[in-house]
Amino acid sequence: MQRSYEVMFIVRPDLVEEDVDKLVSTLESHATGAGATVQKAEKMGRRRLAYDVKKFSEGQYVLFTMSADGKAVHELERRLRVTEQVIKFITVRTDEEQQRLEKVRKIRASRVKRAPAEAASTETETPAVNA
Numbered sequence: 615m616q617r618s619y620e621v622m623f624i625v626r627p628d629l630v631e632e633d634v635d636k637l638v639s640t641l642e643s644h645a646t647g648a649g650a651t652v653q654k655a656e657k658m659g660r661r662r663l664a665y666d667v668k669k670f671s672e673g674q675y676v677l678f679t680m681s682a683d684g685k686a687v688h689e690l691e692r693r694l695r696v697t698e699q700v701i702k703f704i705t706v707r708t709d710e711e712q713q714r715l716e717k718v719r720k721i722r723a724s725r726v727k728r729a730p731a732e733a734a735s736t737e738t739e740t741p742a743v744n745a
Contacts (some may be wrong), residue, residue: 638657648682661675679708
């Protein structure tokens with residue numbers, strides 16, 4: 615079953631831009647080879663870390679937005695774990711959040727449609743009083 619995931623990983627700050635591009639394309643090809651479809655691979659640049667990770671205080675952030683099944687995510691996480699350039703990663707399933715947001719949007723849209731109709735019906739029911 616295909617689900618939506620976001621995989622964010624932090625790459626060592628001492629890597630040059632070409633090596634980061636090569637790493638991103640390699641991981642993207644591993645993900646597609648495992649059965650995932652990567653919708654977007656976004657390099658977010660160098661940022662300061664909240665705490666030292668493997669003696670690094672900065673890192674280069676990369677975000678994959680993808681659709682995959684559990685086996686493909688497991689394979690990508692395994693690759694991230696053994697890749698020396700990656701110092702930290704996290705995988706988050708986002709399809710439940712998207713479903714919740716869509717439900718909230720529908721509720722809000724129904725309230726907006728209903729509000730003008732209710733206002734019009736209350737105006738016709740109350741007679742105007744002339745003083």
